[in-house]
Amino acid sequence: MIPELPHPALHASHSGVWIALPDGETRAIGRGEAIRIAADTPVLLLNAPLVAQRLGYGDLSGLDLLELWAFLRPAQFMVPTPKGLARATGLAPPDTDAGVAPFLREAAAAMLALCDGDWPEREGAWSGAQALSRLRWPWVPLLSGRIARPARDERWLFSKLPEWEEQASRPAPRIVTLHADDVTARLDRLTGKGAERREGQRAFAEAASTAFAPRDMRDAPNLVLAEAGTGIGKTLGYLAPASLWAEQADGPVWVSTFTKALQRQLGHETERLFPDPAERKHRVVTRKGRENYLCLLNLEDALQGGFAGRAAVLAHLVARWAAYTADGDMVGGDLPGWLPTLFRRNGSTALTDRRGECIYAGCPHYRKCYIERAARASADADIVIANHALVMVNAARGRETTTRPTRYVFDEGHHLFDAADAMFAAALTGQEAIELRRWVLGPERNSRGRRRGLSARLSDVASYDEQGGRAIADAVQAASALPSEGWLQRLNEGEPFGPLETLLATVRGLVYARDEKGAADAGYGLETELAEPSAELVEAAGPAGEALDALVRPLVALGRRLEALLADAPDWMDGAARARVEGAIASLGWRAETVGAWLALIARIGGPADPDFVDWLAVDRIEGREYDIGLHRHWLDPSRPFAKTVLEPAHGALVTSATLRAGGDWDVADARSGAHHIARAPGHFAASSPFDYAAQSEVLIVTDVKRGDLSALANAYARLIVAAQGGTLGLFTAIRRLRSVHARIADRLAREGLPLMAQHVDPIDTGTLVDIFRDDGRASLLGTDALRDGVDVPGHSLRMVVLEGVPWPKPTVLHAARRMAGGGKDYDDRVVRAKLAQAFGRLIRRADDRGAFVLLSAAMPSRLLSAFPEGTPVTRLTLDEAVLRAQRLSSGGDMVQEVHEPTRPA
Template sequence: MTLPYPALHASHGGVWIATPDGDCRAISRGEAIRIAADTPVILLNAPLIGQRLGYADLSGLDLLELFAFLHPARFMVPTPKGLARVSGLEAPANDADIAPFLRAAAVKLLAVTEGNWPEREGAWNAVQSLFRLRWPWGPALSQRLAKPAQAERWLFSKLPEWTEQPPRVAPRTVTLSDADVADRLARLTGSGAEQRQGQRDYAAAAAGAFAPRDMRESPNLVLAEAGTGIGKTLGYLAPASLWAEQAGGAVWVSTFTKALQRQLGHEGERLVADPEQRKKRIVTRKGRENYVCLLNLEDALQGGFAGRAAILAQLVARWAAYTADGDMVGGDLPGWLPTLFRRNGSTALTDRRGECIYAGCPHYRKCFIERAARASADADIVIANHALVMVNAARGRETASRPTRYVFDEGHHLFDAADAMFAAALTGQEAIEIRRWVTGPESGSRGRRRGLAARLSDVAGYDEEGGRAIAEAVNAAQALPSDGWLQRLNEGEPFGPVEHLLAAVRGLVYARDVNGAAEAGYGLETELAEPDAALVEAAGPAGEALDALLRPLVHLGRRLEAVLTEAPDWMDGPARARIEGAVASLGWRADTVGAWLALIARIGGPADSAFVDWLAVDRVEGREYDIGLHRHWLDPSKPFAETVLKQAHGALITSATLRAGGDWDVAEARSGAVHLMRPPQRFSAVSPFNYADQAEVLIVTDVKRGDTAALANAYARLVVAAEGGTLGLFTAIRRLRAVHARIADRLAREGLPLLAQHVDPIDTGTLVDIFRDDPRASLLGTDALRDGVDVPGDSLRLVVMEGIPWPKPSVLHAARRLAGGGTAYDDRIVRARLAQAFGRLIRRADDRGTFVLLSAASPSRLLDAFPPGTRVTRVTLDQAVDRVRLSLASKLGQEAPANA
């Protein structure tokens, strides 16, 4: 089999092309762009290659798209090495070998179609649709795929249906014995595993969260700080699984990062060996916006999407037929797939706007979201995230199956998760979403987006009063911002009372800019204090408009509840479920509008000491994208305690940095424990690692702050000395981009690949996968990589941090700093961030590495953030480079490499 297409590869080290006649040569970027514009070319990751060529419109026969078509719901690391692994070819030795390798890999992948591969069903029909959409791979595949003898099942007929189950009985009251917990832990770790006393003690302490509750709204709360290497995952799964088994209840294990969710899924194999049983007993739950919406997907396949977005919809449909759970974000849909289409259309395939019509949907019985919800109701262990736990507790529909036992892993993030969950923001973007939810799409909009009247048409026909409420809500929503609102504000021509309010906010924020942020292009904000006359005058009409919207929404919710009570003849089980869903959705929107009214009432009124209120203009590189009023709890752990903890019977909150650089009082304050009647149990266990031998911290004293060239030089020399394997952490995206631009080519010449968050058009999870897969690669990133990366082994042997990660001096931070002890509050945040960053370095007993801090002005009082015994030394950059080189030589048991 031959392909009449050239293959193109570009890196920071150059550009190469391989022609069908076997010629391979280096070419200029300009020639590569000319060839790609005139001729279909085979390539790997078109957006990334296009960025390296400086040609954003690059397209061609992307091997990642071909792999996603042939093997939906399978993952590959999107690199030549990853492609070699899945195609069975030898990985190319250098950049010059990659272009001919891509042609060989294309032939190897297409050869799959010659037989009945596992994902054969549905491929022929999909190719016909993709051919009509002019997908570059369409002709090659249509020539090779024969029409099947029997008609292929269509996606929506292939997916299994879920069935209703009787409500789960309440958990039994049981007490776990220490011996049983120890036995369960021993079974999970394996008979041949080393018995770790720290892990055994941790499991015994965690069992306290599963004791019977003896006081209302006073859960058995355990705060457990366990250093890296204790084995806390199996430590808490032991009592959790034992309680679920004996009590017949579900334990919700909540995480903050997707990486830990995936890790917990893998650990589930130890709990339940049989895959089918494991699917029933261990379920992963996420917010509904993570799952593909089958109704949205059907609309996209039937003409709702055009161009590249329509091609993405076809590939997602292939995936939906084979996926385990329908999760588009962090599930088995490769994270790199939406980025190939610059996320054009991917978000429209999920229910991000709360427009679900529940039982009114023709695919309701096959819905991935509903299937996950029902599966979790009967599961032993439900793996969720902090945001979903809080959303379900605050406004969830599943009150009858609300869990009584929680484990909050990565508990140091609970404060921030609660901060986001219980906040209110009256902004242009939020307001326009409410308007669209109520009224439906603007005239001329594509797709199936529908407003209240369309979603509840049968209710309106049955209940006259409910119909009037819908009409009043649609009419009132016209006062909210509509398409083009931001441009009208920039031109000084706001339309409607809410746009006038946002215009007044914008004017006051710019007027109070004192640090030159407006000229620098950063976002702007100011306290909601002493408002000017324009803001006060705009608040009244805006409040009246929002009140006019809130009243019919509340009334409609009550009418729908009455419809449920009266149970008309047409209301069967599915119809009841749809009305219940509408009631919950209306309650959510009504709460949002009610919070906006409270925020508007603050304008010109007294401040509420429980909240922090401010005005903001959000900008990216000087371009405005949102404007509005914001309200956050001064202490968001209070609503978290009220809505989640007080309703639970027991909870374990655990982390390696739970005390956030402070003492137990800090842990109790940030976890919500201070708002409970019963004091929590405390447990701590230090890491078993020998940090004195395994790691050292170097503080570089001669890199001048603010000198970008010197900062870039430091990063480059350190990465070369470590021969890659470096995680570079930044506190500002601008500095990250500036450093990347200066060192990428230099490192490429050394044969050291460089990846960068906010630079490479690749999602963060995939960047980490690539980094983990290549010991010579390095990765630059910001906060998301500081504590969301688990890369044990040789792939991560050096962490470089550009400076002390001081908190951003925002209005919210200033208020919390004042309430939390001033400088001591800042220090606690910095210690926690340093500890989290250092924690990326040593993940296993055989890990070795160096942590470098490029900040001469690092206060000694902060250095206790590092584990006891860790060597901390202040050195020059030359000395740091030598130490990193020697550390690598020691790790590899060889002579130190040549000077960097």
């Protein structure tokens, strides 16, 4: 019994519901009784949204231990499960579901006991609790008597954050040549004395070093494409020459990834380069897009009344975190990924700059801004850990032109094509247009928040320039023609307002008229080629184009006036004002470029097709509910603008991946990396994985699960997971089938004591789902493409990957165009092999891993088996036989060596 906790604790899982009462009694209860108790009595919970989902009671609230942890230990990692909570509090974890409820009371008491001492994050806790008391946060009564008022007033967040300082621009990197012996010596230092000598890693490091050689021709970088199988150690293999070049040339190397998981892994690996934390903080910087970072001005607005209710509680918890975070990164940084999900959709995105409304030096927190600090730190760093999207955005429209890197390493290089496809695309849709309207006009009617329009952001600057002020007024007037709040409802009612909404209404009508999917595929979006447009669409395009032209002209004029203002350098323009004007110019250029792309799309209506692009019309839907409508344009080959924008200006680049060729030849890798579009031929390097796939893994192709039979599919997943006793990653090509299978098997697995989580089902972010999966060897996880590409779970926690079927590409307009240009069926095969190779790559991550890759498809063509590592045993068998094989995985038994089909057919 814990007398200081007057509240019962409630725990719900797929196998039942339990309550632990203050008098020490613990008992199982029904869902109805649990809902009644939770509605009448404050209860202790762990992850309230998850418990609410399992009870079927969306309004569930209580004292969530995760919220208490976020308040007491901000910026500290914890897996949000009973096991993770036990580890964090130093308690013994509960052995059964029935033991979780009393454990929650014990854990709550242990966490509250922190307040009795001087814990590391004590500063700010008292004032934070006072602010939360006004919001009636349920933990405040239990905290208020424990957190003593400090002897002196606590420094508030905005006064305690450090300021960055201006520095002289870094000189251009020196011209240096790396010597092979030096690269090898650096690699030996990174791997450590006594480490096993890996010839593949040494050869990879030597090949990677050629990307750092001096450039011989303008617009012709030293490009190296290197496929390094899993286990080669490619991270240290390229960090060796990269760090050596940065040291000798005094220039930064940008290491770009596709997933946040690899970014975090790279951050850990750089500890070998710079063991001293202070030096590492200076020499290694992680960069992400500005939408990932906390905006201090938005936070201040939220704390001062811009947020209400639960969203305001989130803002105060984020403020606690902001005082202790390493870098202010809210997405993948040290903010717990589960924290925003506890508040559902209330406020987390409004705390970042997702609309490009930053006022730069006009912000009172500019000198403390996390984004600006990261940008300046990266200019002086040796290694900058970035991502593909940020690299492309900076190259295309970044403000940091004087510090643009000359050397890149693109890890997870097989994703470059897709990243470029997203970056260089254009979409004139209702959602995009209304965002532009908000950016220009600012808040309208009763909208809340700090959002400012163009006039408010630049009024003081433009007041010094009459033509600039006139351009702002013209832009504001023109933006009123863009779609506004309620546009989608007006379209559904047949009453569009303005030329853009009329265009979108006509697009919607034409898409439905040409729809061939019908009711059989009512859950998904619809699309049709932008070819042979109707007379109505051509007629609507004219006024829409005129409206956009009326908007882009003042935006361009304003940008030019601001550029002239910079050139004139009036007396009032100090460094801060100059930075603000430069930021405004960059933002205006981005928006003008966007509207220019929309005009090109509209010009396509009734005009000739451009062979470099694929254009189509679409109605986007989720489960039959429309959420956007518009025109889309993608490059037929997005590696072309990537090569022009990123590769050509660089002096050297390494593109590497474990599946760069995806079972094909180098021509595939060249085409998807942009190598075909630069003047100098790339270098090629390949090293096979050192793993013994014949002994460590097998591919099982199940032949008796009927395609389209959801009951049979669910039964197959359940039987395989039970046989392997968890440790299964289940991959799906459609969210609808994932949800259907999860609903059918979750309770069954719970009765076996096997936890099951699912992306798109559980109210938990993907990164946290992977953390939970990694932490529990009996858990299984269902997901889609994000899990196929971004999961790194070595060891016994992941011992089986189950794929619902051959991941054939969706027959979209874009895919059809690329298929026709890329060789028809051969193009499809390349896409499928790449997906299969990535999915299989989740299985064996280190030398002692064992596992099975199960494909539930009798229609798996033998020609696609080259996607798997050479020597991997492949067997076609029944589900019953696959279940027997899976049973061996639970005990870590050896793989079955019998092979019914070779991996690589002659």
